[in-house]
Amino acid sequence: MTDMNKDRDLYSDELKEMLRLSLKRHIQGEFSSHTNDPIFYTRESYPMATRIENLPLYPHEIPDLVLSWAQLDRQRPRRMEDILVLDLETTGLGRGGTIAIMIGVGYYQEGEFIVEQIFLPDPDAEEHSLDRLRELVESHSLLITFNGKTFDVPVLESRLLYHQIWLNLRQMEHLDLLHLARRLWKRKLPSCALETIEYYILGHIRDKELDIEGGDIPQSYFHFLMTGEGEMIKRVFIHNHHDILHTAALFTLICDSCAYPPPGGMDIRIDYHALAKLYQSQGHDDTAKYILIDLLSQGEIRKEVLHDLGMIYKREANIEGALDSFAIATDLQDPPSMLEYAKLLEKQKQYSRAAEISQRLLELEKGRSMLNHKSIAALEHRIERLDKKLSKG
Numbered sequence: 001m002t003d004m005n006k007d008r009d010l011y012s013d014e015l016k017e018m019l020r021l022s023l024k025r026h027i028q029g030e031f032s033s034h035t036n037d038p039i040f041y042t043r044e045s046y047p048m049a050t051r052i053e054n055l056p057l058y059p060h061e062i063p064d065l066v067l068s069w070a071q072l073d074r075q076r077p078r079r080m081e082d083i084l085v086l087d088l089e090t091t092g093l094g095r096g097g098t099i100a101i102m103i104g105v106g107y108y109q110e111g112e113f114i115v116e117q118i119f120l121p122d123p124d125a126e127e128h129s130l131d132r133l134r135e136l137v138e139s140h141s142l143l144i145t146f147n148g149k150t151f152d153v154p155v156l157e158s159r160l161l162y163h164q165i166w167l168n169l170r171q172m173e174h175l176d177l178l179h180l181a182r183r184l185w186k187r188k189l190p191s192c193a194l195e196t197i198e199y200y201i202l203g204h205i206r207d208k209e210l211d212i213e214g215g216d217i218p219q220s221y222f223h224f225l226m227t228g229e230g231e232m233i234k235r236v237f238i239h240n241h242h243d244i245l246h247t248a249a250l251f252t253l254i255c256d257s258c259a260y261p262p263p264g265g266m267d268i269r270i271d272y273h274a275l276a277k278l279y280q281s282q283g284h285d286d287t288a289k290y291i292l293i294d295l296l297s298q299g300e301i302r303k304e305v306l307h308d309l310g311m312i313y314k315r316e317a318n319i320e321g322a323l324d325s326f327a328i329a330t331d332l333q334d335p336p337s338m339l340e341y342a343k344l345l346e347k348q349k350q351y352s353r354a355a356e357i358s359q360r361l362l363e364l365e366k367g368r369s370m371l372n373h374k375s376i377a378a379l380e381h382r383i384e385r386l387d388k389k390l391s392k393g
Helices: 003-026 064-069 123-138 148-162 177-185 194-202 214-227 231-257 272-281 285-297 303-315 319-331 335-347 351-366 373-392
Strands: 040-047 083-090 100-109 112-119 142-145 173-176
Touching (some): 003 214, 003 231, 064 177, 064 272, 083 148, 100 123, 100 148, 123 148, 142 148, 142 177, 142 231, 148 173, 173 177, 177 194, 177 231, 177 272, 214 231, 272 285, 285 303, 303 335, 319 335, 351 373
Parallel strands (some): 083 142, 142 173
Antiparallel strands (some): 040 112, 083 100, 100 112
């Protein structure tokens, strides 16, 4: 080995030692016992009585509705100790070449919620962080993430493959809260990003003096590797810690809000129309119907609510209920309800009223900026057929 190579290796070791010392100065944590390239980890525990944004960290139960929607085993006994909450901080948003600089996890142990953060003091420590991940995955059976199916799991799979570590993450049951949150809040929120949900639903505002924007994390990590400055890395730990806690709190809110009627009364944070649609999607029309009726009785006379209730009545062959719902929605100029109303009126041989509603709907369709010629043709055909029936009258 040449003197130059020796100097390069010595500098590399010195630089790594500088980075480790910086971490110890700025963050309360420990290094693993690995002789070479140890990982840095933090561990903080919360008693189960702890509430995050006034929410407990574990639901009363994981309802059948959530299990069914996520296509999880509904017969399998569920324990809090089976759950692993996961959130990564990485060097970028892509998959190729992206590494997880921090693996944040949350799990339940002996009556406490543990937040553990596994950090790379330098990229050479990555393999050891994945070894710890494997220990955690093999001791838990249900993974809970926010956007983990699209981002976190593919990133980890790429890095596991790179290091030739066998760990089948896809075999683990996985509840991705992002997709469920979209079903429940996409019509109420400007976006369904975790921080948006934190602000509007959980009532949490991140402290910009302590936290960091997710998009700034890669640059902050590279700056740390070059300079050893640890202040911004401290913010990365805080950011990830919040993500883990709020993912657990959001999981709790969703599960506890699925019960209907709600034991504690209606919660203004919950979009009950969206909850009704979720029940419908899983074949629970009875519960969905009760939710929709309650919404109308509380003054939420919205065309979408009326349409969905009318469709349930129609499937139940409750023609009177369906006609009433579609009639009110028609007054609110809801095209899908107007079409269903016209169809039912025709079946009831109320041809004149059916033709009138069809004509009103045709005028609405022709007034759109983007014409749907197929719908217009179908309505014209319907009106022509109704006129013939009326002429035979």
